[in-house]
Amino acid sequence: MMRHLFCIPGALTVWGAGTRGRFGWAVAAVLLLAVAGCGSGDSAEAVPLSQLVAQAQREPDPEFRARELIRLADRQRRLGDRSGARQTLALAQKACGQIADPAAQAGAWLFLARAYTRLGELSQAGQFLRQGQSALQRVKSPEDRVTVLIKLARAQFEMKQTTQAANTLRRAEEEVAAIEVGSGSGQLPLQEKAQLFVQLAAAYQKWKQAAGARRVIASLEGLETQAQGPRDRSRLWALVAQARRQADMPSAEAWKKAKQCAGQIEDPLSRGHAWADLAEAATAAGRAAEVGQLLARAQKAADQMPPGSLRNELLERIGRLRR
Numbered sequence: 001m002m003r004h005l006f007c008i009p010g011a012l013t014v015w016g017a018g019t020r021g022r023f024g025w026a027v028a029a030v031l032l033l034a035v036a037g038c039g040s041g042d043s044a045e046a047v048p049l050s051q052l053v054a055q056a057q058r059e060p061d062p063e064f065r066a067r068e069l070i071r072l073a074d075r076q077r078r079l080g081d082r083s084g085a086r087q088t089l090a091l092a093q094k095a096c097g098q099i100a101d102p103a104a105q106a107g108a109w110l111f112l113a114r115a116y117t118r119l120g121e122l123s124q125a126g127q128f129l130r131q132g133q134s135a136l137q138r139v140k141s142p143e144d145r146v147t148v149l150i151k152l153a154r155a156q157f158e159m160k161q162t163t164q165a166a167n168t169l170r171r172a173e174e175e176v177a178a179i180e181v182g183s184g185s186g187q188l189p190l191q192e193k194a195q196l197f198v199q200l201a202a203a204y205q206k207w208k209q210a211a212g213a214r215r216v217i218a219s220l221e222g223l224e225t226q227a228q229g230p231r232d233r234s235r236l237w238a239l240v241a242q243a244r245r246q247a248d249m250p251s252a253e254a255w256k257k258a259k260q261c262a263g264q265i266e267d268p269l270s271r272g273h274a275w276a277d278l279a280e281a282a283t284a285a286g287r288a289a290e291v292g293q294l295l296a297r298a299q300k301a302a303d304q305m306p307p308g309s310l311r312n313e314l315l316e317r318i319g320r321l322r323r
Contacts, residue, residue: 007274012296019306020135027312034127036130046180049075049076049079049081049084050073050084053069053072053088053091056068056069056072056089057069061097062096062098062099063095063096063099063101063104063105063108064171065092066096066099066108066111066112067093067108067111067282068091068097069088069089069091070088070092070112071097073085073086073088073089073115074091074115074118075081076088077115077118077119081104082119083121085119086119087116089112089115089116089119091170092108092112092115093112093128094238095108095125096108096109096112096128098132101322102135102136102138102139103135103139103141103144103145103147103148105135105150105174106132106133106135106136106139106151106152107132107281108146109128109129109131109132109135109160110128110129110148110151110152110154111129111157112128112131112153113125113126113128113129113132113155113159114154114158116128117158118158118161122159125155125159126159129152129155129156129159129163132148132151132152132155133152135148136149136152136180137149139208142175142176142178142179142186142188143161143179143188143196143301145175146172146175146176146196146200147196147199149169149171149172150169150172150173150199150200150203151202152168153165153166153168153169153172153207154203154207154306156168157170157207158282164208164209165207166209166212168201169200169204169207169209169212170212172200172263173200173212173215173216173219175197176197176200176219177191177219179196181223181226190223190226190227190228190232190236191232191236191239191286192233193223194220194223194235194239195239196205197216197217197219197220197223197239197243198220198239198243198246199214200212200216201213201217201220201243201246201247202243202246202247204216204247205246205247205248208265210247211244213243213247213249214247214249216243217240217243217244217247217249220236220239220240220243221254222238223236224237229277230262230264230265230274231261231262231265231270231273231274231277232264233257233261234258234259234261234265234274234277234278235258235277235281236258237254237255237257237261238254238255238258238277238278238281239257239281239286240254240258241254241255241258241281241285242281242284242285245284245285245286251285251286255285255287258278258281258285259278262274262275262277262278268301268303268307269310269311269314271301272298272299272301272302272305272314272318273298273314273317274302274322275294275297275298276295276298276314276317276318278294279291279294279295279298279321280321282294282299291321295318295321297315298314298318299315299318302314302315302318303313
């Protein structure tokens with residue numbers, strides 16, 4: 001494998017929320033050294049990419065190991081080390097085969113397929129796409145199935161299999177629609193089902209399937225008939241506003257409904273949390289400027305409550321959102 005010495009721009013954010021455990025801390029320390037060496041002219045402090053691959057190989061969780069190896073292989077590809085990228089992807093392939101959970105394994109196979117697509121090796125990409133589809137057949141959870149189908153569609157789009165990808169998203173859409181709202185086996189709470197529709201709308205929009213995005217958003221709006229009470233409706237309309245914004249559709253009316261429903265809640269505790277819910281949702285809905293106003297309403301509701309632990313919990317939540 002070719003050994004590349006390189007500095008990593010923005011190294012502190014390379015790993016994001018996925019960095020964890022023994023490997024995460026090791027990589028963080030190495031990346032800090034890389035940052036210190038950037039621009040200093042001291043190549044001794046730059047990080048060998050092969051060292052990061054070796055560290056990823058020591059990660060005991062095969063899912064995490066596979067994903068980190070695939071990311072590192074993609075970095076090798078972008079640095080021009082295609083041979084090294086292939087070797088790293090071979091290590092990732094072994095890790096993918098060791099993942100026990102079918103949904104996690106399917107996602108890893110599809111991630112690997114996308115990596116080979118970026119290398120221009122479509123035969124290999126097709127092989128791992130089929131591995132992902134095979135793992136999907138073993139996934140029982142409706143929510144996990146939809147998540148994997150969206151990942152499958154993404155891989156198909158990247159492989160220029162546009163018709164197959166659109167069909168996969170339509171299949172995911174049908175599976176979401178078939179999920180019953182509830183807390184029993186095979187069911188999902190309303191908000192979790194709504195979140196799947198939001199993800200689907202975003203996927204349709206990303207791949208320029210505007211009709212699909214509009215259709216999914218209409219299904220999302222139709223969930224209002226299953227909402228239990230104004231807080232449920234408020235959270236649902238906030239998700240509609242988010243989905244509409246992502247799809248470049250007007251969202252002001254949906255956001256207005258979300259606030260109207262929050263204002264209809266009589267219990268100050270529930271009303272305060274509803275306003276806090278909207279404060280959390282505001283940025284995704286394109287309403288970040290309203291966060292302060294929404295938290296002021298949550299504070300007003302808290303002021304109407306008697307002293308006690310429930311009021312304190314609401315105040316703590318408001319405080320966290322203000323930071």
